[in-house]
Amino acid sequence: MSATEELTGPGQPVLRLEEMILNMGPQHPSTHGVLRLVLHLDGEQVISVEPMLGYLHRGFEKIAENRTYLQYLAMISRLDYLSGFFMEWSYVRSVEALMGLRVPKRAEYIRVIIGELNRIISHHIAYGDFLMNLGASTPFVWAFRDREDVYDLLEMVTGQRMMYNYMRVGGVRWDLPDEFEASCRKFLKEFPPRIDEYEKLVTENEIFLSRTLGMGIIKPYEALDYGISGPNARASGVDWDLRREVGYSVYPEFDFEVPLGQHGDCFDRYKCRIEEMRESTKIIEQALDSLCGGPVNLKLPPMLRPPAGEIYRAVETPRGEYGVYLVSNGGLRPWRLKLRDPTFSAISMIPKLTAGNKIADLVAIAGSLDLIMGGVDR
Amino acid sequence: MTAEITKLTSQDALEHAREILGKFARDLTISDWHLVVECRPDDLPEVALRLRDDEKLSCKYLCCIIGVDFIDWMEALYLLRSQEHSVPVRVRVRLDREKPEVPSVTYIWSGANWHEREAYDFFGIKFLGHPDLKRILTREDYDTHPMKKDAWPHRVRRTEWRWEELERPRRLPGEPDRRERS
Numbered sequence: 001m002s003a004t005e006e007l008t009g010p011g012q013p014v015l016r017l018e019e020m021i022l023n024m025g026p027q028h029p030s031t032h033g034v035l036r037l038v039l040h041l042d043g044e045q046v047i048s049v050e051p052m053l054g055y056l057h058r059g060f061e062k063i064a065e066n067r068t069y070l071q072y073l074a075m076i077s078r079l080d081y082l083s084g085f086f087m088e089w090s091y092v093r094s095v096e097a098l099m100g101l102r103v104p105k106r107a108e109y110i111r112v113i114i115g116e117l118n119r120i121i122s123h124h125i126a127y128g129d130f131l132m133n134l135g136a137s138t139p140f141v142w143a144f145r146d147r148e149d150v151y152d153l154l155e156m157v158t159g160q161r162m163m164y165n166y167m168r169v170g171g172v173r174w175d176l177p178d179e180f181e182a183s184c185r186k187f188l189k190e191f192p193p194r195i196d197e198y199e200k201l202v203t204e205n206e207i208f209l210s211r212t213l214g215m216g217i218i219k220p221y222e223a224l225d226y227g228i229s230g231p232n233a234r235a236s237g238v239d240w241d242l243r244r245e246v247g248y249s250v251y252p253e254f255d256f257e258v259p260l261g262q263h264g265d266c267f268d269r270y271k272c273r274i275e276e277m278r279e280s281t282k283i284i285e286q287a288l289d290s291l292c293g294g295p296v297n298l299k300l301p302p303m304l305r306p307p308a309g310e311i312y313r314a315v316e317t318p319r320g321e322y323g324v325y326l327v328s329n330g331g332l333r334p335w336r337l338k339l340r341d342p343t344f345s346a347i348s349m350i351p352k353l354t355a356g357n358k359i360a361d362l363v364a365i366a367g368s369l370d371l372i373m374g375g376v377d378r
Numbered sequence: 379m380t381a382e383i384t385k386l387t388s389q390d391a392l393e394h395a396r397e398i399l400g401k402f403a404r405d406l407t408i409s410d411w412h413l414v415v416e417c418r419p420d421d422l423p424e425v426a427l428r429l430r431d432d433e434k435l436s437c438k439y440l441c442c443i444i445g446v447d448f449i450d451w452m453e454a455l456y457l458l459r460s461q462e463h464s465v466p467v468r469v470r471v472r473l474d475r476e477k478p479e480v481p482s483v484t485y486i487w488s489g490a491n492w493h494e495r496e497a498y499d500f501f502g503i504k505f506l507g508h509p510d511l512k513r514i515l516t517r518e519d520y521d522t523h524p525m526k527k528d529a530w531p532h533r534v535r536r537t538e539w540r541w542e543e544l545e546r547p548r549r550l551p552g553e554p555d556r557r558e559r560s
Contacts, residue, residue, distance in 0.1 A: 054515040061500070062524055097410075224438040224461065227489035238461065245464055311410055312457060312468075314441075325444050325455075336525075340442040340457075348492040377515060 019047055024362075026055045032129065032366075033373030035347070044358050049351045056377035064337035069095055069169065069304040072334075077163045079339065080375035082125050085118040086317035087375070088167035093248065094313040094324040095169050098306040106294045107171035108250045112287045113184070114157060114166065116280040120191075121150045122318035123273045123280075126370040130270060131202060133367035134211055139202055146194055149187055156180055169304060171297025181288060188281050188288075195277055203271070212266035216353045216365035219264060226352075227345040230320025231272040232369055236264030242316040254286045266368035273370070276318075303332060319343050319370055341375040386434070386463035388413060394434050395467075399425060416470045419480040426486050429458060429467060436460050437467050440483075443493035445501035447527050452478045454503055473503065482508040500525035 025036040034055035040047040060079060064072050076091050077084030089111060096103060128143030151161050156177055158166040166173050202208055223233040233240065241258040243251040259275035261268030308330040314323035320342025327336040346369045354362045388408045395413060396406055402425050405416040413435075417425045429437040437458035444455040456469040471480055482505040483490045494505040495514040502523035505511055513520065522529045 054513075054517065057515045059524065221438070222488075225488045227440050227442070227487070227493075229439075240461060312412070312466075321441065323441065323457075325442075325457075327446055336444075336446045338442070338444045344492065344496075345489050348489060352488075 024359075026052075032371045034377075035371065035373050037350070037362075037366075039359070039362075041359070044360075046354050046357055046359060046362055049354050049362065051347050051350055053347070053373075054377055056373050058378065060378040061337055061339060064334050066333065068332050069306070069334065070302070072337075073167065073169070074165055077165060078374065079378065080317065080319070080322070080341070080343075080372050081162055082372055083118050083122040083318050084162060085115055085164050085166065086315055086322055088164065089115060090313060090315045090317075090322045090324045092167045092169055093315060094311050094326045095304070095306060097313050098309055098311045098326060098328055099169070099304070101170050101298060101300075103171055104295045104298065105250070105292055106175075107296045109287050109291045110157075110172050110176060110296060111167070112250055112254075113284050113291075114154065114164075114172075116284045116287070117150050117153060117184075119280050119318045120277050121147045121154075123277050124150075126273050126318070127198065127270070130266075130364075130367040130370070131208075133363045134208065136202070136208070139198065142194075142198065142201070146191070149190075153180070153184055153187060156183065168297050170300050171295070173297070175296050181291075184284065184288060188285055191281055192278060195274060199274060203274075209267065211361075211364055212270065212368070214263070215266045215357075215361055216368060217263060217265045218349070218353070222349075222352075223264070226349045228320065228349060229342050229345070230316065230318070231276060232269055232320065232342075232346055234258065235261035235268035235272045237262055242314055242321060246314075248313075248315065250287075251283075253290065254283050256283050256286075266364055269368045269370075273318075305330060305332060314340070317342065319346070319372065319375075322375075339375070339378055341378070343369075343371050343373075344376045347371060347376060386465050388465050391435060391463070391465040391467075394432075395429075398428050398432050398435070402428070412466050412468045414468045414470060416472070419471050419473060422469070422471055423481050423483060423486065425469060426456070426483050429469070430486055434463075435465075435467065436462055440487040440489050440493070441466075443490060443497050445497040445503055445525065447475075447501060447525065449475075449527055451475050452501065452503065454478075454480055454497060456483070478503040479506055480504070481506050482511075484508055499523070502526065 020041045022039045022041055023036060024039055026034040036052040038050040038052060073088065073091065076087045079087045124143040124147045128140035131139035155161050157180060158164040218236045220236045220238050223236045223238050237260055239258065239260060244258055256279045259272050259279065261272050306328045308328055310327045312323055312325045314321045322342060323340035325338040326334055329335045350366060353365050388411055391413045392406055392408055395415060399415065402421045403415050403417055407414045415425060429435055437460050439459045441457035441459055446453040446455065452473040452475045454471045454473060458467040458469065473480060480503060482494060484494065492514060494508055495511060497503045498505060498511055499513040499515055500523060516524060
């Protein structure tokens with residue numbers, strides 16, 4: 001009689017006790033794209049997780065070496081497709097810094113306005129998808145309903161809904177349309193009550209609280225150790241926001257708060273994103289008030305030749321620090337372009353966060369980290 | 379909210395780094411408001427530990443590890459940052475291109491694990507002592523490190539089709555070949 005038979009008695013079906021290996025993804029709806037998680041399971045308990053990346057690898061860094069600086073600008077918003085504007089911003093910022101350009105003031109305000117609108121729609125997805133992972137479908141539909149209003153604004157300015165291609169080195173592509181300001185102010189008036197609605201629906205819901213409180217805790221020193229940034233780190237109490245610390249663009253002019261969490265669990269990460277949406281509306285309002293006249297881009301030659309050198313510039317995207325490291329040899333094409341994605345670091349922490357939890361909690365934790373695979377796989 | 383961060387000037391950071399690193403740093407400069415530390419591959423763990431554990435330059439956060447191929451040599455760059463001040467630190471390690479090897483810093487920053495795997499994947503840099511050094515973004519049986527400048531392009535150029543080399547249409551045994559008959 002084998003050891004496993006002893007548990008159920010002779011002649012009874014054998015109880016299988018060995019660990020089970022299960023592939024979650026790459027097409028699983030709660031992995032947000034094409035992430036494969038290899039789960040080692042003991043019943044429903046997760047023993048260990050191994051994330052497998054690369055299903056969306058398109059060789060962005062290699063392609064950059066064969067494109068001129070402006071050609072590459074067209075494809076960079078495909079990286080993190082929910083916050084494409086920030087991808088363009090980080091790239092453009094590093095090229096501008098390398099060339100030593102001063103961007104016109106009006107262009108900087110426009111960048112801030114569009115960027116913060118983009119942050120709002122990205123957090124909409126984070127909110128809706130996280131709740132969808134937990135099994136609530138109403139918040140998802142509400143988020144998608146309200147996202148449309150922002151999309152209308154962005155379409156009015158850039159002509160696109162997702163892949164904007166609106167940034168240019170030295171400014172933005174064209175000026176804001178005349179009717180933009182009124183529509184944007186209308187949206188800013190309507191939006192904060194809707195955030196209250198979201199919160200009323202979710203934040204104090206008992207099922208939601210029991211699923212998220214104390215789940216997937218990231219300690220502040222762990223967040224730094226794993227290189228986690230953005231709302232994921234701020235939920236743990238790491239007080240770091242590049243908009244404030246580095247103060248790029250015209251952010252130092254604005255008065256806004258950086259929402260912080262205390263415990264670093266799934267609930268705090270959710271709450272941080274909700275508060276950031278409120279702060280974004282404040283920033284947009286101030287930017288609209290101080291919008292000045294003037295040109296929106298610089299006159300530059302069609303072929304950019306930044307001087308030889310290296311540079312690293314980062315922006316605060318909805319997911320954290322997105323950095324572009326650029327090496328130029330003075331030619332038409334970058335010698336090396338490295339894209340530093342915040343989600344890459346966040347995914348590397350999933351094995352640590354989920355070991356010992358149930359599968360359903362793994363889904364909640366992965367959802368609360370707000371993963372987008374487009375930027376990770378590059 | 380006002381930043382409660384003691385602003386350290388880059389000159390202070392440079393002098394302090396010179397003090398704590400001593401002979402381990404081959405070169406210390408400031409470029410683009412980053413403090414750039416250049417060191418030999420063997421000294422990297424010592425430099426990394428001192429930068430992390432020092433009270434003033436407490437580089438607790440590893441932003442990313444970047445490989446760069448300069449054809450004559452190869453480089454591994456470590457972008458570090460601290461919570462306490464606003465001078466980012468760049469550690470630059472120059473590697474032999476034929477045999478790029480550098481000690482792993484996974485035990486110093488846990489986040490280095492995947493960044494090192496990525497640098498290995500793209501540039502073939504061997505991180506000695508890494509717990510599980512394997513490819514991360516490209517497929518496992520890929521036979522080159524694609525970001526190296528001399529990487530095989532991995533695309534065989536399609537030659538023009540020549541009709542005579544095409545396989546003849548298949549037919550069952552005994553069935554007459556219709557093309558021959560016509």
